[in-house]
Amino acid sequence: MKEAKKTLAIVGCGKLADIVVDALLSGVLDDYQLIGSYSRTFEKAQKLAERINKEEIGYRCDAYESISEIIALKPDYIVESAAPVALRELALPALKNGSSIVTLSIGALADEEFYNQVQETAKKHGTRVHLVSGSIGGFDVLRTASLMGDCEITFDTEKSPKSLRSTSVYESALETDAKKVFSGNAKQAIALFPTKVNVAVAASLASVGPENIKVSVTSVPDYIGDDHRIEIKNEEVHAIVDVYSKTSKIAGWSVVNTLRNITSPIVF
Template identity: 65%
Template sequence: MRTKRLAIVGCGKLANIVVEAFIKGLLPDYKLIGTFSRTFSKAEGIAKHIQDLETSYKCILCHSIEELLDLKPDYIVETASPTALRELALPALINGSSIITLSMGAFADVDFYENVKKTALKYGTRVHLASGAIGGFDVLRTVSLMEACLVTFETKKGPNSLRNTNVYNETLQTEERRVFEGDAIEAITLFPTQVNVAVAASLASTGPKNMKVSIDSIAGYVGDDHRIEIKSEQVHAIIDVYSKTAQIAGWSVVNTLRNITSPIAF
C-alpha cells in the first residue's frame, strides 16, 4: 500500500497529539508533509519536529491554505474551528484531498453539509468525522436507520470553559445553572467550539434541528461530561463520556487515521 501524504490545518494542542502519535510510530502508513495555522509559530513548531526526525522527505511550513493544497496531500487533519473547516472543505475535496475533522459544528448548516457531500462524491474524496470527546456514533446511526427515535444531548462543563461566550458571568463561579437549552443548530451558534460533538451526534441520528441539547455549568467542575440518550420502540441506549481534558479528541483523530489504512477498522 502506498504511503499516504498527510497535512495538518490548525496546529494547537490537538494537532500536536497527532504529531506525538506520528513520532511514536503509531501512524506508519503516513508521511506528514505540510502544516498550516493562523498562528504561524505553531505550524512552524510542528514542521520543525518532523524535520528533526531526519525523514527522507520535507514537512513544508505553509503560509496559506492554497500553498498547503499545492502539496497534494491525500488526507488533511483539521483541528482549527468550524470557520476553518468552511474555508477548507470544498477546495480540499476538489483538490483530491480527504479530510479528518473535529469541527463538525460547521455541518449544522444544512446547505454547507449537502454541498460538501455532493463535492466529495463528485471528486472521489471523503470527510471523516472523528468521534472527539464522545462515542457511540455507530449505535446512533444504526437505531436511526432502523426506526423512528428521539435523541438528546446533555453536557456538563465548568464555568471557565464558558468564558468568552454570551452565557458567561461571574455568578457561574459559585452556582450550578443550566445555561442553554435548544437544538444543535442553536447550540453551535452560541458555542462554536464547545459543542461540535453534539452536531456530530445529531448528524449520525435525527439531524441538528431535531436533537435537543442542554448545557449545565457547574462551579468547580473540571473537564466535560457528554451524555447522549437515544430511545426508539426497540432500543434505549445511553452513551456517557467524561473527559478531564480534551486529549481524547486528539487521539480520536489518531484512531480515525489508523482505521483508514487498517485491514480491520474499529
C-alpha cells in the same frame, strides 16, 4: 512490494495536532507521512514541522502561511483541528483538488446548505470527509438506532464556568451556582457556542439531524473537564453513552484512531 505511505497535512497546529505528530513519530501512524502544516500563527506551524524534520525520518514537512498552499500540496488527507470557520474555508476546494478531510470542526456541518455542498463535492470528486468522534463515542449505535425508525435523542453537557467565559451566556454567578445555560437543538447550540459543542452536532449528524436533537449545556462550579451524556430511544433500543474527559486529549487521539481505521484491514 511495500505500499507508499499516505501523505498528510494539518490545518490547526495546537495541542491536538501535537498528538497526531506524537503518533507519527512513535510509529502508531506508520502508514502516513506529514508533508505540510498551517496555523493562523505561522510560528505554531513552523514548530510542528520542525518536530518532524529534526527526527530525520526520510521525508520533510514544510510550514505554510495559507490554507490555499496546503490545498495545493494535494495531500491524500488533510487533518483539520482548528475551528468551524477553517473547515468552511478548506472543505470544498480541498475535496475538489483530490484531498479527503479528517475533521474535528463538525459544527460547520450544522448548516444544511454547506453540508449538502460538502457531500455533493466529495461524491463528485471521489473524496471523503471523516467526522471523528472527538470527546464522545457511540456513533455506531446512534446511526444504527436511527436507521431502525423513529427515535428521540438528547445530548446533555456539563462544563466548568471557566470554559464559558468567552461566551455570551457567562455571568459571575456561574462561579458559585450550577445553572443550565442553554436548552435547544444542535443548530442553535453551535451558533451560540461555535467551538464548544461540535460533539453535539456530530451526534446529531449520526442520528436525527441538528434541528431534531435536544441539547442542554449546564455550568457546574469548580468542574474540571467535560461530561457528555447522549441518550437515544426507539421502540426497540434504549442506549446511553456517557463520556467524561478531564482534558481535550481524547479528541486528538480520536483523530489518530480515524487515520488508523482509514488504512487498516480491520476497522473498529
